[in-house]
Each structure stands twice: as C-alpha cells, then as structure tokens.
Amino acid sequence: MHAWKRLTLAALVAALPMLTTATVHADALDDIVKAKVLKVAVPQDFPPFGSVGPDMQPRGYDIDTAALIAKEMGVKLELVPVSSANRLPYLQTKKVDLIISSLGKNPDREKAIDFTVAYAPFYSGVFGGASVKVSAIGDLSKKTVGVTRGALEDLEISKIIPADADLRRFEDNNTTISAFLSGQVQLIATGNVVAAAILEKNPPNRPEPKFVIKDSPCYIGLNKDEPALLAKVNAIIKKTRADGSLDAVSKKWLGAPIPADLPG
Amino acid sequence: MNLALSDLTDNGGLFLKGAAFTVVLTAVAIVAGLALGVLGAAGRRSTLAPVRWITGAYVELIRNTPFIVQLFFIFFGLPRLGVRMGSAEAAFLAMAINLGGYSTEIIRAGLDSIGKGSWEAGYSLGLTKWQTFRLVVLTPALQKVYPALTSQFVIILLGSSVVSQIAVEELTYVGSYIQSRNFRAFETTLVVAAIYLVLVLLFKQVFAFVERRVFAYTQVSR
Numbered sequence: 001m002h003a004w005k006r007l008t009l010a011a012l013v014a015a016l017p018m019l020t021t022a023t024v025h026a027d028a029l030d031d032i033v034k035a036k037v038l039k040v041a042v043p044q045d046f047p048p049f050g051s052v053g054p055d056m057q058p059r060g061y062d063i064d065t066a067a068l069i070a071k072e073m074g075v076k077l078e079l080v081p082v083s084s085a086n087r088l089p090y091l092q093t094k095k096v097d098l099i100i101s102s103l104g105k106n107p108d109r110e111k112a113i114d115f116t117v118a119y120a121p122f123y124s125g126v127f128g129g130a131s132v133k134v135s136a137i138g139d140l141s142k143k144t145v146g147v148t149r150g151a152l153e154d155l156e157i158s159k160i161i162p163a164d165a166d167l168r169r170f171e172d173n174n175t176t177i178s179a180f181l182s183g184q185v186q187l188i189a190t191g192n193v194v195a196a197a198i199l200e201k202n203p204p205n206r207p208e209p210k211f212v213i214k215d216s217p218c219y220i221g222l223n224k225d226e227p228a229l230l231a232k233v234n235a236i237i238k239k240t241r242a243d244g245s246l247d248a249v250s251k252k253w254l255g256a257p258i259p260a261d262l263p264g
Numbered sequence: 265m266n267l268a269l270s271d272l273t274d275n276g277g278l279f280l281k282g283a284a285f286t287v288v289l290t291a292v293a294i295v296a297g298l299a300l301g302v303l304g305a306a307g308r309r310s311t312l313a314p315v316r317w318i319t320g321a322y323v324e325l326i327r328n329t330p331f332i333v334q335l336f337f338i339f340f341g342l343p344r345l346g347v348r349m350g351s352a353e354a355a356f357l358a359m360a361i362n363l364g365g366y367s368t369e370i371i372r373a374g375l376d377s378i379g380k381g382s383w384e385a386g387y388s389l390g391l392t393k394w395q396t397f398r399l400v401v402l403t404p405a406l407q408k409v410y411p412a413l414t415s416q417f418v419i420i421l422l423g424s425s426v427v428s429q430i431a432v433e434e435l436t437y438v439g440s441y442i443q444s445r446n447f448r449a450f451e452t453t454l455v456v457a458a459i460y461l462v463l464v465l466l467f468k469q470v471f472a473f474v475e476r477r478v479f480a481y482t483q484v485s486r
Contacts, residue, residue, distance in 0.1 A: 146431075150444030168351065168431035169441060175429060178336075182343040184351070184430075 029228040032097055036075045040066040041096040044081040048196055048253040049102040049120070049218075061253040062100045065119055065220075068245060069098070072236040088112060091221055098233065099221035114224050116233045118217035118263045119246065121254070124153045127195045127207035128180075128187035134210045140165040146185035148176045153189040156213045181205050189213060192254060199255035209256050217262055269451050275442050282438030283459050289434055290421040290467070292356055297363025297420065298413075304368030305375055306397065319368065326365025332426050334358050339430045355427035355434075363420045370412045374405035407479045414471040418464055425460075435459060 032038050042062045043050035050060040058079055070077035080096050087101045091113060102122060105115050126145065128134060134143065141162040147154045149169035161167055168185055170176040173194065180188045181203050188195075188207060195207040220237070222229055240246040241258065250258045272279075307319035326334070338361075339354040349357070378401050386396030406413070428437035439456035443449045 149440060154444070169437075169444075170431050171429045171440070178340045179431070182340045183348060184339065184343065 027228055028097055028223065028226045029232055032073065032075055032229070037078050038066075038070045038073060038075045038098070039078045039080055039096045040070075041080050041082040041087045041090045041099045041101050042066060043084065043087075043101045045083065046102055048193065048200070050081075061120055061249055062102060064249040064252070065246070066098070066100045068240055068249065069100075069220075069233060069236050072239065073232070088221070091223060094223075097222065097229070101221075102218045103221050104216045105219050109221070112224075113221045114226065114230055115219040115221055116230060117237050118219050119237050120218040120250065121192055121215075121256075121259050121262055122218050123192050123215040124156060124189065124213045125192060125195075126157075126187050126189050126210045126213065127192075128210055129205055130208055132186050132210075134187065136211055137213075138162060140187070142166075143187060144168060144185045145187045145189055146170055146176045146179045147189040148173050151190075153191070153213060157189045160213075180207060192256070196254040196256070209259070212259070212261075267451060268448055269455070271446055271448050272442065272451055272455060275438075278438050278442060279435070279455060279459060282433060282435040283463060285432070286421070286424055286434040287463065289352075289355060289359060289424050289427070289432070290417075293359035293363055293420055293424070294417050296356075296360035297367055300360060300364025301367025301371045301413075302402065304364060305371035308368065308372045309375060323365050323368050326362055327369070331358070331362050331423055332429065334362055335427060335430060351427075351430045351432045354430060355424070355432045358427070359420055359424060362423075363416065366416050366419075367413060370409050370416060371405065373412075374407075374409035375401065377408050378405050403478070403481075407482065410471075410475055410479070414468070417471065418467065421464060421467060422460060435463075 042058060043060070044052055044058055046060075048060050050058060050062045053059040058081060063079060066079065067077055080090065082090050082096075082099075082101060084101070087099050087103065088109070090096050091099050099113075100119070102120065103109075103115075104122065109115075126134065126137075126140070132143070134140060137157075137160050141164045144166040145157070145161070146168050147157060147170070149171060151173075154169060158167065168179065170179055173190075176188055176190065177194070177198060179185045181198070183205060187210065190207075192209065195209065198207050220233055222233065237246065247257045250256065304319045304322060307315045308323070310316050310319075335354065335358040338349075338358050339351060342348070342354075382401050382404070383396055386400040387393075391399065424434060425436035428434060428440060431437065435456055439452050443452040446452070
C-alpha cells in the first residue's frame with residue numbers, strides 16, 4: 001500500500017470519532033432554530049398524503065402538516081421528496097430533521113428512530129352512506145358489504161363479520177368501488193385513503209367512515225436522542241389538534257376529521 | 265414439482281357448492297336463452313319490418329360486444345336507470361340475453377334450411393302460420409342446428425366463469441376465494457379446470473339424451 005493511501009486512511013479513521021461525536025451531541029431543535037429552516041421528508045407518490053399538484057408543487061396531508069409545524073416553530077419549511085424505501089436513511093444521515101411521510105410505527109422502526117404522537121389516521125374500516133346506521137361489526141348483520149377478495153380488509157373482516165351479513169368479495173378494487181357507487185352493496189370495507197379518494201370525486205353515494213377494522217396511524221419520525229425536538233413536535237401536534245388546524249388538514253385531504261381515538 | 269393437492273381437501277364442500285351453482289346458472293340460462301332464440305329467430309323472419317329490425321339489432325348488439333361488458337352494464341349500469349338486481353339475478357339475465365343473441369342466429373339458420381314444402385304442407389292441413397311453425401317446422405329446424413346449438417350451450421357454461429367478477433359464488437369465484445386464502449394458485453386452478461371438464465362432459469350426456477328423446481321421430485320413420 002502506498003504511503004499516501006495509508007495516510008488518508010489514518011486521517012479518515014482519526015476523523016471518524018469526531019464526526020460521530022458531533023452528531024450525537026448536537027441538539028436538532030437548536031440547529032433548526034439557528035438555521036431558521038425545518039427540513040422535512042415528504043412523499044411525492046402517495047396521494048392524498050403527498051403528490052405533485054398540477055402546478056408541479058408538492059401537496060397533500062403530509063405537506064400541509066409539515067407547513068403547520070414549521071409555522072408553529074416560526075421557521076422556514078424545506079420539503080425533501082423521498083420514497084418509502086429511502087425515508088429512514090434520509091433522516092438517519094441528517095439530510096432531513098423530520099419524516100412526515102405517512103410513516104407507520106413498528107418494532108423494527110422503533111429500534112432505529114423515534115416517533116412523535118400520531119398526526120394522521122390510517123386504517124382499514126367499513127364505509128357507507130349516512131343513511132346506513134352502522135357503528136360496530138355486530139351492526140353488519142343483514143347488511144351487504146363489498147370487499148376486494150384477498151385484500152387485507154377481506155382477511156380481517158372475514159374473521160369477525162356476523163354470519164347473517166352478506167359479504168360480497170369482488171375481483172379487484174375498482175369493481176368493489178363500482179359495486180358501492182352503483183348501490184349494489186350498502187357498505188364497503190376498505191382503507192380510509194381509498195374512501196377519501198372516492199369522496200374527492202363527489203359521488204352520489206358517499207363512503208363515510210363507520211368503524212375501524214385495523215388501525216395503523218401515521219407518526220412523525222425523528223432521530224433518537226432528540227428529546228427537545230420530540231417534545232416540541234409533540235406539543236405542536238397536540239396544540240394543532242386542539243385548535244382544529246390539524247383537523248382542517250384531515251378534512252381537506254381525507255374528507256373526514258381526525259377520529260377522536262387517534263393515539264394522542 | 266411439488267403438488268400440494270392435500271391442502272385443498274378441506275374445501276371440498278366449497279367446490280361442490282360452486283359447481284352446483286354453475287350448473288344451476290347454466291341450466292336456467294340455457295332454457296331462457298333457447299326460448300329467446302326461438303322468438304328471436306321467428307322475429308328475424310317476420311313479415312313485419314320493425315320486428316326484423318329490432319331482432320336484428322338485438323343480435324348485432326349481443327354478438328358484437330364482450331360478455332363481461334354486457335354483464336357490467338346490467339349489474340353496474342342499470343341501477344343508474346333505477347333497475348336494481350342482485351348479482352345472481354344479474355348473472356342469470358346477462359347469460360340468458362347473451363345466449364339468446366347467439367341462438368337466434370343459429371336457429372334462424374335452421375329455419376332457413378326448412379324448405380317451402382313443409383310450410384305448404386302445414387297450410388294444406390288447415391293449420392295457421394303459428395301452428396305450422398310450432399308443430400311442423402320448428403322441430404326439424406332445431407334438429408338441423410342441434411350440434412351448433414349445444415356447442416353454444418357449452419360456451420355459455422364455460423363463460424359463466426366470468427360472472428365471478430360481480431361476486432356470484434359459482435365455481436370460478438370459489439376457486440379464486442380458496443386461492444386467496446391458501447395461496448395454492450396452481451392446485452386450485454387445476455381442480456377448478458377438472459371440475460369444469462367433468463361438468464361439460466355431463467352436460468353433453470344430457471344433450472345427447474335430449475336429442476334422442478326430442479328428435480326420436482326421425483329414427484322411427486327411417
């Protein structure tokens with residue numbers, strides 16, 4: 001090995017601990033306030049949470065939430081479009097301060113990053129028109145419910161649905177939606193995002209939320225060992241939920257207010 | 265290759281239910297479709313021009329659009345016009361109307377093949393036009409096209425698999441349902457295909473039996 005290569009290597013090895021100490025001891029909230037910029041990873045391919053609008057600007061639930069948090073912090077917002085695969089690396093390498101990217105919580109992710117309280121509902125549920133009085137699984141008896149065969153909702157609801165309910169399993173998502181819109185089924189079991197996408201088109205039959213089958217809400221992700229930032233963002237979510245500004249975001253993008261039982 | 269057919273043994277009852285409903289769907293569609301076909305064929309040869317136009321339009325509409333589109337029109341489209349029916353009823357209707365279109369043309373060909381002499385023989389016995397059609401002309405006409413007609417019946421039996429799209433719980437639906445639960449796609453499809461094959465062979469036995477009974481007079485006279 002050449003001497004200069006050895007030297008570079010030695011320098012790198014020597015520099016490494018310095019780098020890591022620097023990252024551990026910096027306080028992310030201080031950095032954000034000092035730079036006056038909040039960098040947030042947002043999706044660009046997952047409407048209604050994040051997509052590119054007709055004006056080529058990112059838009060969606062996650063973008064509006066990010067704007068709300070930046071406003072509360074009194075700093076400028078910088079959006080960083082990410083994919084669902086690279087959003088954690090973006091955070092861990094400090095390219096962003098927060099992930100607001102319809103991120104769900106699971107044990108593996110909790111080992112790698114921290115989560116705030118939930119900011120958005122994300123669930124599979126039963127949806128139907130206002131005239132259909134249903135609020136729990138037992139109310140489905142003698143009702144017709146459409147679901148996409150083999151989908152998560154099919155597997156979950158099949159375990160718990162009353163025997164005298166008429167569960168119709170359709171070939172694909174579009175057929176299930178058509179069956180609901182044409183009134184062939186009274187209710188559908190699907191994701192709240194799908195229901196929101198239908199609501200956005202202002203159909204004659206409105207799929208309004210009835211009850212939740214399986215809940216996996218969205219959380220904001222941030223690096224571990226940032227108690228100041230975590231406390232700050234949690235406080236902002238609580239405040240914006242209380243004053244209705246986060247509810248307005250939910251109504252705008254999901255067509256329904258934030259459910260009261262969203263883990264706070 | 266590893267065939268795990270034993271994973272399907274618990275589903276025997278489901279397969280049986282699905283196959284039974286396919287048989288019911290097909291049998292009802294054949295009876296209704298045949299009746300529509302006889303009426304349609306008579307209409308196509310009518311002396312009244314509007315009747316010829318209507319039956320002609322019916323045949324062209326049915327034979328030149330896909331079955332699945334006809335089915336979706338009845339199931340998803342008609343509710344917009346205030347006509348609502350369940351998925352099984354929509355499937356019955358779509359299959360009968362579809363078969364009616366095809367059998368109209370087949371039976372018309374049969375009627376065309378019956379010479380003027382048969383009609384004149386009926387009239388000379390003092391029968392009305394309708395009586396002559398029913399008693400003299402129809403049976404030999406159907407006999408001439410019977411193979412083509414039964415082929416169309418087999419097509420409608422196999423085509424009934426399409427109605428699984430609107431959640432009618434027939435054989436194909438049952439197959440898709442089972443493989444959405446056990447992920448044994450190949451084995452399930454194999455079993456479904458085998459059941460269809462058996463069903464077609466059984467229907468062909470029935471068709472042959474009907475042929476021997478209904479067209480028995482030709483065997484006697486020969």
